[in-house]
Amino acid sequence: MTAIRAIVTDIEGTTSSISFVKDVLFPYARKRLPAYVETHGDRPEVQHWLHEAAKEAGIIEASRQEIIELLLRWIDEDRKSTALKALQGMIWQEGYEAGEYRSHMYPEVAACLHAWRGAGLHLYVYSSGSVQAQKLLFRHTESGDLTPLFAGYFDTETGPKREQVSYQRIVEAIGERPEHVLFLSDVEQELDAARAAGLHTGWLLRPPLEIPPQPRHPAYTSFDAIQP
Numbered sequence: 001m002t003a004i005r006a007i008v009t010d011i012e013g014t015t016s017s018i019s020f021v022k023d024v025l026f027p028y029a030r031k032r033l034p035a036y037v038e039t040h041g042d043r044p045e046v047q048h049w050l051h052e053a054a055k056e057a058g059i060i061e062a063s064r065q066e067i068i069e070l071l072l073r074w075i076d077e078d079r080k081s082t083a084l085k086a087l088q089g090m091i092w093q094e095g096y097e098a099g100e101y102r103s104h105m106y107p108e109v110a111a112c113l114h115a116w117r118g119a120g121l122h123l124y125v126y127s128s129g130s131v132q133a134q135k136l137l138f139r140h141t142e143s144g145d146l147t148p149l150f151a152g153y154f155d156t157e158t159g160p161k162r163e164q165v166s167y168q169r170i171v172e173a174i175g176e177r178p179e180h181v182l183f184l185s186d187v188e189q190e191l192d193a194a195r196a197a198g199l200h201t202g203w204l205l206r207p208p209l210e211i212p213p214q215p216r217h218p219a220y221t222s223f224d225a226i227q228p
């Protein structure tokens, strides 16, 4: 493998369990979204994302109630809408700050991130969750505040995770050639897109998942097995 200088990691299913996102974060945002929009709907950043959601849905002159119902539907569908993700991030902030939850990290993740950073690698996050949500998640982990380890964060404002161009934009933004960058994810389509852009890939298959006989990407059941 060409010398790896930077690692870009996904979150859900890679550093943290799918269950934490689906069973803790999503229901928290779902329950509070209507009241949050009613209470904070006049803030410019909330207004902006409500407008973006309506635009994405092609709804002209939507009422606030219609947008709320749309966003709740999108949460149920796990739609990777940039507008929804931005609003979820704002709501999750309240939960983290109230101590309602801390974010899950697989047991070896913090130690590996520390070791990789200690070895001089530059670490980045690329998730469908908003940059705000990513920073909150890594600040409030069960393994402490991991944000000092990261040099940057990317969300779907950079582009969808299954499109090659998103990875081209990321390597350009971080100033690395793609062959020096390793992307880690649990989703094969994301890895395919990263590989098409020239990045190295690592496929995380967390137990009870198992590595198939001939994986299309270098496959690992934990970060421990990755030797960048």
Ligand SMILES: CSCCC(=O)C(=O)COP(=O)(O)O
Pocket (backbone or CB within 6 Å): 010, 011, 012, 013, 021, 025, 080, 085, 126, 127, 128, 129, 130, 133, 134, 137, 161
């Ligand atoms: C930043 S935590 C919430 C993650 C999220 O909203 C999500 O949809 C998961 O996306 P990922 O790209 O990390 O699999």
Ligand SMILES: [Mg+2]
Pocket (backbone or CB within 6 Å): 010, 011, 012, 013, 014, 185, 186, 187
């Ligand atoms: Mg994932």
